[in-house]
Each structure stands twice: as C-alpha cells, then as structure tokens.
Amino acid sequence: MTFFRKTYWYASAFFKKRWKLVLGVVFVSIVLFPTVLGGLITFLRLKKTTFIGRIGSVSLATLPRDIQEKMSDGLTRVDERGVVLPALAERWSVEDGGKTYRFILKQRVSWQDGKEVKVEDIKYNFSDAQIIPTQNEVIFKLKDAFVPFPAVVSQPVFRQNKSRVIGTGEFRMVKIKKEGANISEVQLESSREKIV
Known part of the structure; x- marks a missing residue:
C-alpha cells in the first residue's frame, strides 16, 4: 500500500508543478496525431x-x-465501340476527296517531362504519305483516298531521350x-x- 501512496504523492507533486507542460503535451498530441498519422498513411500507401x-x-x-x-496518345484514339475521337488533335478535316487529312493540335498538351508537345514531335513512319507540319497542324497528303486514316493515326507517339521513352x-x-x-x-x- 505504501508503494501506491508514494507513487500518488510523486505524481501529484509532478502534476502540481508541471500541469501546464502536461496539458500542452496532451493538446499537441491530440492535434498533431491525426495529421502525422494521415501523412504517414499517405506516404506508406502502396x-x-x-x-x-x-x-x-x-x-x-x-x-x-x-x-x-x-x-x-496518338492524334486520335479509338474507343471501345470503334468510334474515332480526338486525342492530341483537337479536330481534323478531310480534303481533296479523302487524300488530304489536316489535324489541328490541341494547345497546352505536355510530354511527361513537362515540355510542350509541338507539331514537329508528331512523327509517323508512313511510306505512302507526305507529312507536312505547319505552325499548329499536321497535314497528311496520301497518294490515294483512305477513309479509315483517322484510325491509323491513333497509334501513340513518343519522344525519346537518351535513357527512356517519353509519352503524353x-x-x-x-x-x-x-x-x-x-x-x-x-x-x-x-x-x-x-x-x-
């Protein structure tokens, strides 16, 4: 019984002398614990x-x-129903009876490294098409009319630096x-x- 009595005396003397410190530690712990725990969970989230x-x-x-x-992304993308939609291109037009396709690039589209996508970055390797880049559009002149051409340019484009491939x-x-x-x-x- 004397052990508990002495412990009580020491504890009460400590709290009388340092009650502000104890109250401050409890308050700070209650306020900071959720913040620190939330940050830790976010950091450790796999x-x-x-x-x-x-x-x-x-x-x-x-x-x-x-x-x-x-x-x-490519200039276009094909959804699950087979519909061709804009991707890097804002819109496109068909001219010359289906032999010329003009794709206008979206503004403020960036590569994964933060550099802006430019018309010169759009590179497709077509043997039967002439590619003409202008200020904000890419023009493809085909030898023959080819109706599904917008689906062909859904092929993703990349920019390669020395160590890796960079996409959008x-x-x-x-x-x-x-x-x-x-x-x-x-x-x-x-x-x-x-x-x-």
Whole structure:
C-alpha cells in the first residue's frame, strides 16, 4: 500500500508543478496525431500493382499496342465501340476527296517531362504519305483516298531521350530491362498504379 501512496504523492507533486507542460503535451498530441498519422498513411500507401505477362520478344519499337496506349496518345484514339475521337488533335478535316487529312493540335498538351508537345514531335513512319507540319497542324497528303486514316493515326507517339521513352499518357516508363536488343521487362507507373 505504501508503494501506491508514494507513487500518488510523486505524481501529484509532478502534476502540481508541471500541469501546464502536461496539458500542452496532451493538446499537441491530440492535434498533431491525426495529421502525422494521415501523412504517414499517405506516404506508406502502396500502389496497386498489376503484372502482365507476354510471350515473345519485343523491342522498344514493337511494344504491344495496349502498353503503348497507357504511356501515350496518338492524334486520335479509338474507343471501345470503334468510334474515332480526338486525342492530341483537337479536330481534323478531310480534303481533296479523302487524300488530304489536316489535324489541328490541341494547345497546352505536355510530354511527361513537362515540355510542350509541338507539331514537329508528331512523327509517323508512313511510306505512302507526305507529312507536312505547319505552325499548329499536321497535314497528311496520301497518294490515294483512305477513309479509315483517322484510325491509323491513333497509334501513340513518343519522344525519346537518351535513357527512356517519353509519352503524353498517365503512365510513365520508370524501368526497362533489356536482354540484348529485346526487352525482358518494362515497369510503368502512374500516381495510382504500377504495371510490370
């Protein structure tokens, strides 16, 4: 019983002398704990990771289309119903009986590194089309009329620097493993998800 009595005396003497300090520590703890805990939870929150396995060998130029579409956009995009919609292009027009396509680029579209997408960045490798870049539009002059051409330019465009491929999409290429000229693994990351 004397142990509890002495403990009570020491505790009451401490609180009488330092009650302001104790009250301040309790108050600060109550106020800061949710803030610190919320920040810690946000910091430790793991991104959803999706693993995709592909059979075969691919290079950077032959990445599967669905992977490319996560990383970047083309001038257009094709939705799940097969309807062609604008992507990097704000709109387009068809001229010369379907032989000329004029795509007007959207303003203030950026690459993943923050640089603005320019007309000169839009590069497609078409052997049977003449590509004419102007100030804010890309003109494709075809040899023959080709009605589904807007669907063809839904192919994502990329800008490549020395170490990686840069797109305009939600996912960035953060890691790439190569075996010779072929890619063995690619890791893409967005603010919410990781794809390996």
